[in-house]
Amino acid sequence: MIGRWLWYGVVGASAVLGFGYALRDRVQSVVPDKSIDLVARGREVYISEGCIHCHSQYIRPVGMDTELWGPPTSPDKALAQSPVLIGNRRQGPDLSTVGSRLSPDWNRRHLIDPPGIVKGSRMPSFAHLFDGEESSRGEALLAYLDSLRAEKRIQ
Known part of the structure; x- marks a missing residue:
């Protein structure tokens, strides 16, 4: 059971980091x-x-x-x-x-x-x-x- 929650945590954190990395260029182009x-x-x-x-x-x-x-x-x-x-x-x-x-x-x-x-x-x-x-x-x-x-x- 703990393994499954750990897996969800790793996948979720990776998704958030990946999404943030993908938005990085867009945000930098908006910020002066x-x-x-x-x-x-x-x-x-x-x-x-x-x-x-x-x-x-x-x-x-x-x-x-x-x-x-x-x-x-x-x-x-x-x-x-x-x-x-x-x-x-x-x-x-x-x-x-x-x-x-x-x-x-x-x-x-x-x-x-x-x-x-x-x-x-x-x-x-x-x-x-x-x-x-x-x-x-x-x-x-x-x-x-x-x-x-x-x-x-x-x-």
Whole structure:
């Protein structure tokens, strides 16, 4: 009788361990990888917070774009991104060269209080990205925005 219960215990423990081992890869893919660098995490924040809905990262080869933001973006370069961050509509400025134009400190203040920094701004506040546990998301977004630089220096 004890042999039978021992056998059930061994089989049950093996099944639980096997099931846990099989789920290990799935769980690891859901848990954020701490080794992802700050800029890559910032790009994820940019996408998840919906920045793409109001900002483009594609300087079009037309007068106003090149006057404001610099040299046009090559379509091949824009389409090589995954996901492509051309933008849905441009209500706010193009951000493809924002790191060459604005400091991380300016961007932080603007993300926290847009109308306080740019009079008449319709951009919502993203102050929550800099509060408590969310603060690492704000820092990552700032690192990503700072990484968006012009290939040539903007005058």
